[in-house]
Amino acid sequence: MAIDLNRAYQLNPAAALRPEPFGALVYHFGNRRLSFLKTRELVTVVRLLASHDSAAGALDAAGVPAGQWPRYAAALAALADSEVIDAR
Amino acid sequence: MPADQTMSAPAAPLTGQFKAGLSAPICLTWELTYACNLQCVHCLSASGRRDPRELSTQECMRMVDELERMQVFYVNIGGGEPTLRPDFWDLLDYSVAHHVGVKFSTNGVRLDKQAARRLAGTDYVDVQISIDGATADVNDGVRGIGSFAMARRAMDNLAEAGFGEFKISMVVTRHNVSQLDKFKRIADAYGARLRVTRLRPSGRAADTWDDLHPTAAQQHLLYDWLSARPDVLTGDSFFHLSALGAPLPGLNLCGAGRVVCLIDPVGDVYACPFVLHEEFKAGNVREPGGFTRLWRESELLLRLREPAAAGACASCGQFDACQGGCMAAKFFTGLPLDGPDPECVFGHGERELAKVCLPERPQSGPGHSRRSAPVFVPLGRIAVRAAS
Numbered sequence: 195m196a197i198d199l200n201r202a203y204q205l206n207p208a209a210a211l212r213p214e215p216f217g218a219l220v221y222h223f224g225n226r227r228l229s230f231l232k233t234r235e236l237v238t239v240v241r242l243l244a245s246h247d248s249a250a251g252a253l254d255a256a257g258v259p260a261g262q263w264p265r266y267a268a269a270l271a272a273l274a275d276s277e278v279i280d281a282r
Numbered sequence: 283m284p285a286d287q288t289m290s291a292p293a294a295p296l297t298g299q300f301k302a303g304l305s306a307p308i309c310l311t312w313e314l315t316y317a318c319n320l321q322c323v324h325c326l327s328a329s330g331r332r333d334p335r336e337l338s339t340q341e342c343m344r345m346v347d348e349l350e351r352m353q354v355f356y357v358n359i360g361g362g363e364p365t366l367r368p369d370f371w372d373l374l375d376y377s378v379a380h381h382v383g384v385k386f387s388t389n390g391v392r393l394d395k396q397a398a399r400r401l402a403g404t405d406y407v408d409v410q411i412s413i414d415g416a417t418a419d420v421n422d423g424v425r426g427i428g429s430f431a432m433a434r435r436a437m438d439n440l441a442e443a444g445f446g447e448f449k450i451s452m453v454v455t456r457h458n459v460s461q462l463d464k465f466k467r468i469a470d471a472y473g474a475r476l477r478v479t480r481l482r483p484s485g486r487a488a489d490t491w492d493d494l495h496p497t498a499a500q501q502h503l504l505y506d507w508l509s510a511r512p513d514v515l516t517g518d519s520f521f522h523l524s525a526l527g528a529p530l531p532g533l534n535l536c537g538a539g540r541v542v543c544l545i546d547p548v549g550d551v552y553a554c555p556f557v558l559h560e561e562f563k564a565g566n567v568r569e570p571g572g573f574t575r576l577w578r579e580s581e582l583l584l585r586l587r588e589p590a591a592a593g594a595c596a597s598c599g600q601f602d603a604c605q606g607g608c609m610a611a612k613f614f615t616g617l618p619l620d621g622p623d624p625e626c627v628f629g630h631g632e633r634e635l636a637k638v639c640l641p642e643r644p645q646s647g648p649g650h651s652r653r654s655a656p657v658f659v660p661l662g663r664i665a666v667r668a669a670s
Contacts, residue, residue, distance in 0.1 A: 210355065215299065219308070221356070223406055
């Protein structure tokens with residue numbers, strides 16, 4: 195699934211984040227899948243999704259340089275695929 | 283473990299991070315009781331009789347509260363036979379209500395139609411039914427007479443209640459490895475997932491491992507079979523086979539003390555479910571600071587998170603693939619922990635084993651076995667005896 199950076203997303207209400215030295219673990223209580231957010235920057239972005247009108251807004255607020263947006267879009271798409279984040 | 287590795291900015295490899303330990307375990311096994319209606323000859327925890335010091339209902343609930351605070355998202359409940367605890371169903375409900383999902387292992391003894399309907403109506407619960415043969419003769423030789431029929435009844439009840447995808451768990455032995463396809467067909471017929479795990483020489487299996495563990499040729503067959511079936515779960519238990527080729531799905535490292543941990547029925551904390559021995563005991567959850575302090579500060583667990591020395595395996599080109607294998611398998615067969623796994627696919631372990639006298643192996647002790655301990659008679663020997 196591709197991610198639309200102009201759309202608003204959020205951490206799925208059935209998913210929980212557990213901070214770890216490398217980033218965070220995410221567990222989805224519904225589909226029982228465990229995912230790993232491999233950097234703290236990505237954790238920040240995921241946390242900011244709910245309070246911004248678009249994914250782009252969250253990336254901007256997290257201070258992610260524009261050159262890295264495609265890589266973050268891919269990471270967010272993978273998280274959407276495993277239902278860790280969803281459009282709202 | 284079903285795990286997605288979500289990439290983003292460059293980061294150290296995830297397995298490297300896991301080796302250094304996490305804020306809480308990912309794969310926590312919690313054995314609720316040593317009581318068991320069966321006396322399997324390969325029981326890892328040498329279960330049978332209840333221990334009077336087992337955690338009370340209240341203590342178990344406080345344990346769940348602590349796991350919720352640590353964000354341990356799910357626990358693997360086992361025993362003994364956990365459903366023999368009169369408070370089992372209450373603890374299950376309590377845990378799920380406190381955001382600690384439950385996967386429990388059972389031989390099926392209490393899974394009647396009513397229990398199956400109750401489980402089908404509970405979210406965040408996973409059930410795993412153990413059989414160690416795809417036929418009654420092979421299964422019952424290891425798990426006891428009638429145990430196959432009992433497990434199949436429990437599976438029928440879960441299917442009839444519409445539970446959905448439960449798991450069927452088997453431990454690979456010399457006698458059931460030829461039945462892998464049959465196990466898979468049983469699982470498929472129920473719409474269940476098959477879980478195949480490794481026999482460790484722990485608990486009562488310390489005494490039966492020599493007769494039960496798969497031969498070197500069988501290990502190759504097993505690797506090929508698993509490689510062709512990524513939908514079969516393995517609990518990451520066959521990473522010692524990864525030296526044969528492409529690694530099997532999973533983390534492929536010893537998770538003891540790093541991502542894995544065990545809490546036993548009396549609250550003792552061990553580095554993994556396969557090393558119930560003083561040497562690998564971190565402490566007890568009843569001590570000040572509880573499980574949280576043990577996980578974060580125990581000297582034993584901190585030591586296990588340090589980089590492992592390759593030792594005698596350093597000269598082998600495949601150390602990165604198999605990581606020297608399973609710590610518990612080495613320990614209980616009397617092999618040095620920084621050397622090859624007893625089932626090393628290149629035979630290095632077998633050569634080392636030949637040098638170990640049996641009395642040098644660490645003793646598991648009788649554990650909680652009933653006084654009339656089970657005796658394992660390999661099928662072949664019965665046939666020989668009948669013929670003579």
